[in-house]
Amino acid sequence: MSDESQELGITESKSHKPGEWYAEVVQKAGLADYAPMGGFIVTKPRGYALWERIQDALDDWFKATGVDNVYFPMFIPESYLEREKDIVEGFDPEVAWVTQGGHDELEERLAVRPTSESIIAPFMAEWTRSHRDLPLRLNQWCSVVRWEATETKPFFRTKEFMWQEGHTAHATDEGAWEEVWTRLDQYERVYEEVLAVPVLRGKKPDHDKFPGADTTTTVEALMPDGKSVQGATSHNLGQSFAEAFDITFADEDEAEQTAHTTSWGLSWRALGALIMTHSDDQGLVLPPTIAPTQVVVVPIWQEETRDDVLEYANALTAELEEAGVRVDLDDRDERNPGFKFNEHELNGVPLRLEIGPHEVEDEQVTLVHRPDNENAVADREDIAAAVDDHLETVFEKLYDAAEENLTENVREAYTPEEILGTIGKHGGYVKTSWCGDPACEEAIKEKIAAEIVMQPLDDEGGSSAGAVPEPDHDDCGVCGEPADEIAYFAKSY
Amino acid sequence: MSDESQELGITESKSHKPGEWYAEVVQKAGLADYAPMGGFIVTKPRGYALWERIQDALDDWFKATGVDNVYFPMFIPESYLEREKDIVEGFDPEVAWVTQGGHDELEERLAVRPTSESIIAPFMAEWTRSHRDLPLRLNQWCSVVRWEATETKPFFRTKEFMWQEGHTAHATDEGAWEEVWTRLDQYERVYEEVLAVPVLRGKKPDHDKFPGADTTTTVEALMPDGKSVQGATSHNLGQSFAEAFDITFADEDEAEQTAHTTSWGLSWRALGALIMTHSDDQGLVLPPTIAPTQVVVVPIWQEETRDDVLEYANALTAELEEAGVRVDLDDRDERNPGFKFNEHELNGVPLRLEIGPHEVEDEQVTLVHRPDNENAVADREDIAAAVDDHLETVFEKLYDAAEENLTENVREAYTPEEILGTIGKHGGYVKTSWCGDPACEEAIKEKIAAEIVMQPLDDEGGSSAGAVPEPDHDDCGVCGEPADEIAYFAKSY
Ligand SMILES: [Zn+2]
Numbered sequence A, B: 001m002s003d004e005s006q007e008l009g010i011t012e013s014k015s016h017k018p019g020e021w022y023a024e025v026v027q028k029a030g031l032a033d034y035a036p037m038g039g040f041i042v043t044k045p046r047g048y049a050l051w052e053r054i055q056d057a058l059d060d061w062f063k064a065t066g067v068d069n070v071y072f073p074m075f076i077p078e079s080y081l082e083r084e085k086d087i088v089e090g091f092d093p094e095v096a097w098v099t100q101g102g103h104d105e106l107e108e109r110l111a112v113r114p115t116s117e118s119i120i121a122p123f124m125a126e127w128t129r130s131h132r133d134l135p136l137r138l139n140q141w142c143s144v145v146r147w148e149a150t151e152t153k154p155f156f157r158t159k160e161f162m163w164q165e166g167h168t169a170h171a172t173d174e175g176a177w178e179e180v181w182t183r184l185d186q187y188e189r190v191y192e193e194v195l196a197v198p199v200l201r202g203k204k205p206d207h208d209k210f211p212g213a214d215t216t217t218t219v220e221a222l223m224p225d226g227k228s229v230q231g232a233t234s235h236n237l238g239q240s241f242a243e244a245f246d247i248t249f250a251d252e253d254e255a256e257q258t259a260h261t262t263s264w265g266l267s268w269r270a271l272g273a274l275i276m277t278h279s280d281d282q283g284l285v286l287p288p289t290i291a292p293t294q295v296v297v298v299p300i301w302q303e304e305t306r307d308d309v310l311e312y313a314n315a316l317t318a319e320l321e322e323a324g325v326r327v328d329l330d331d332r333d334e335r336n337p338g339f340k341f342n343e344h345e346l347n348g349v350p351l352r353l354e355i356g357p358h359e360v361e362d363e364q365v366t367l368v369h370r371p372d373n374e375n376a377v378a379d380r381e382d383i384a385a386a387v388d389d390h391l392e393t394v395f396e397k398l399y400d401a402a403e404e405n406l407t408e409n410v411r412e413a414y415t416p417e418e419i420l421g422t423i424g425k426h427g428g429y430v431k432t433s434w435c436g437d438p439a440c441e442e443a444i445k446e447k448i449a450a451e452i453v454m455q456p457l458d459d460e461g462g463s464s465a466g467a468v469p470e471p472d473h474d475d476c477g478v479c480g481e482p483a484d485e486i487a488y489f490a491k492s493y
């Protein structure tokens, strides 16, 4: 048994070796395994269940805001990929190519989709004739492939990853901006309300936009190791794709106009951010909003109390199930309570209910919070309401801790030394003034691998782009030249 | 307007040119378009919505019967594909190969999955240690690629198609059989209860099993053109994959045993069967169980009655929505009622509610059934209940017609001439006695392109294989040699 316990438990430390610790949590909590080909993972039942909850939430919100799901082929002919020049330049180095079908060489190579603008846009062109056909809002849940040669990190860096990609066309720039903000709002909401991960909103600097986009907006989450995760992006593609693929429409006066398009995506990287944010040296920690099992009931008995305890635990479990709680009763004979506690901690069950002879006798229930082991005793009679309250408290604990980490770790610095020193010492975000020259980012990146992950925006939302506010200092924090933008530097995933 | 009407309407005839008619319905009802690469299609919003309803139903049933969703990589290394010899032989001629990643040639070719046994089985081996780990039931919703060189037929024949593939491991043959039948039951149920398509159950002849399987069970649906569609298959893989991939476990006595595995899949071919079965020369016909829009309300007004009619129609729509009906109000100003009727007929909305000044005055509603234009008038007061009844009636009409077609088209024949003549004249299934020699199937196939699509089983279900019952005639219907099996010949999709 002790061997098995050791094998089950987390051995790495989150604070000392976050990379190794993360990989261990992912594997030991049964979320994913490494595939035989480098760069690919296998998503196991508990990992996939998390992705399904994100899908369910977003998919409902998408549908409630006019989006239709579709499915486009996983392959894109090379000639289609070449029609938008920024897309080719941006993705060509990391495309996986199908060159053989059965025993034959293909006449034209097919790209395994790295993103689907190039195959979706021509159909948007075909389906858009009149202003009445707009807005056109399409989404697909699928996987894409990008042949990057970096080290594999489940959910963060894999050659194939799951995501959703939304693609829309609008009659006006205003319509496109409303779309961009609607989706960014929904991404923020899924992070904050489902994953209990607060985010910062803003845009990417121009030199780091999506290929072909006018503007890339982003939600950024700060991990406990001080690095930023690009949580999801929503792009205003302007008219570049509409021009390349001829997405035009007759307006109300029958005049031909070129459409404005957007695209937006959230990948299973959101799972990486979730795991990294809340989990600890005992294993996975999940907010109840996403946990496949929210509550586990663990009966604790001796031979003579067995029947009473199990009967009590069974009735309790049934009542919670009835009340809509995702609850499991762990009545395995072959495991002792200590083993069960460890296992459910490792797997991130947010709330544990312990039922022993005392609880039966006093008509009570002992509740233990996963994040901090806080205990409480509740009356059996009102247990469903008590469980709801405690689940909410667990969510708040997780959210508040993440929010505190985020708030504490936005600092200002206005010289290269200060910027480097602050990131070096604390990690997190360093807000500075910026002249707009990518060379200034490069100077910081070379020394400490931090880059501009986000530029905050004023007056965003609605039907316009928003604007990067004036910085507090007039000079670029890196080069000292006149600056009129604010930039957030951080190391990132 | 008349041009547009013509463009909207179906021009081909279901009875005279079923192939052309089918292609026209799929495109004009907005279900799918052809992709630029031959063999691929784009699934449009209305088509994808149908697939989502099938997914929702099956996914719920799978989860309620112990299945966990997972996601495995879309690529399989060639060396993995080669580990089970029947899989290689079966699929190698139709594999799409990725040979380049970015600018580099890959050291080992990667197959785009044609089916995932070869990548899932090694992980099942890793995750199965003790009898307590069994049964292990995994499923994934994904697409697969098979590079067949046949003509494209949306949902029936495409190089990439969407499906679910279930993969399970069991301690015993009995456990595997229970699994096979559970899934075949669920497939039968989705055809009958969701798609209103009755099916026949049975097994494939041995020479037409899934590569590597002991037994392939199938549900077969008969199309109005007399051809059979293999609706879904559930395979008992015996121990061949477990042996090839080393899926073993310690039994209760700590002795090592080899597992028994199954796999089972349903593809978007189910959509093909749905469309082909019920639709007509006016366009798509859908049972209310799967229709994205079950009811459309069409207001019919003159200038002076406009306000009253619209108010009445709006209230009616809201009430139906409240009652859980998927209802749309078509209040477009720029279209006349006749145009709207045609469009909703084309798109397969099962029930149309017409609201004119008379209905308003009499506090009534006129209901029109899509399949046969049958009319009824119902009191406004009890409209939600009336709509429910009529939707049920529409479902029954569709199911009954399909069932009648199936029942009428199972015939018996016991000489080659009779078999050929019966299929030639009527299509449908011909039941005969069979010696078991594939050469007898070949003889029929050569002359009329019909094959043995199914062998009925006695005593199936439960934990055993069932048995092909004794035929009524002692001699093979083709060669005249002694026969101890029953076989159903049919042309098939
Ligand atoms: Zn500068």
Ligand SMILES: [Zn+2]
Residues within 6 Å of the ligand: B434, B435, B436, B437, B440, B476, B477, B478, B479, B480, B481
């Ligand atoms: Zn014979």
